[in-house]
Amino acid sequence: MPATTTADSTRQKLLLTALELFAERGLDGVSLRTISAESGTRNSAAAHYHFGNRLGLIDGVLTLITDHLKPRFESAFRQVERAPSPTLRDIVQAMCAPYLSLLSGTPPWGSAALRFMAHLHADNTQPVIGLLNEHFRVDIERIEAQLHRVLPDIDRGTLRIRLGFTFVSLIHGAAEIHLLSTTPFGDIRPDDATLFNQFVDYVEGGLSFGPTH
Numbered sequence: 001m002p003a004t005t006t007a008d009s010t011r012q013k014l015l016l017t018a019l020e021l022f023a024e025r026g027l028d029g030v031s032l033r034t035i036s037a038e039s040g041t042r043n044s045a046a047a048h049y050h051f052g053n054r055l056g057l058i059d060g061v062l063t064l065i066t067d068h069l070k071p072r073f074e075s076a077f078r079q080v081e082r083a084p085s086p087t088l089r090d091i092v093q094a095m096c097a098p099y100l101s102l103l104s105g106t107p108p109w110g111s112a113a114l115r116f117m118a119h120l121h122a123d124n125t126q127p128v129i130g131l132l133n134e135h136f137r138v139d140i141e142r143i144e145a146q147l148h149r150v151l152p153d154i155d156r157g158t159l160r161i162r163l164g165f166t167f168v169s170l171i172h173g174a175a176e177i178h179l180l181s182t183t184p185f186g187d188i189r190p191d192d193a194t195l196f197n198q199f200v201d202y203v204e205g206g207l208s209f210g211p212t213h
Helices: 006-025 032-038 046-051 054-082 088-104 110-122 126-150 156-175 177-181 192-208
Strands: none
Touching (some): 006 046, 006 054, 006 110, 032 046, 054 088, 054 110, 088 110, 088 126, 156 177
């Protein structure tokens, strides 16, 4: 394995600093100069040097996250695709587990990654939509194909809308999971295993609800 260079180290510091600041303040709430300064680099233009512009930096942060998620998604989802008769629950678990694993504390930036992605999903600008499509479209199409395989009676349009709802609930729900500790009913957050199973129950029920007219 090649040794880490000073440039690689600086780039990694910039990415992790940007992730934390974007997660906390939103995509438009922090400048490249601020990210450079708070990363500890001596060059106030370091973020611009390494990433070109804000979109390049956002793409870099998204790549950091997807590089962590992709092997976990592939490992689980290939089993679904190869199975002769996967269940809906198999598909839902394979699709949700990589994202919810970010809540485990490993990597340490997991919770920030979810908040960052929630900001991305709330941003309707065309460049950001383009980045999301570039990083996720192929996997979303794979998920949709497997859902159609086990739910053939639900038309593809309805299925895609429900899948969209699922990802909104998954990303935004996980990003704000701490709110389960301060609900009008008190602290209702269960342990992580129970939380995962209850979320899978919720998604499975919504995706499989009978065709509507």
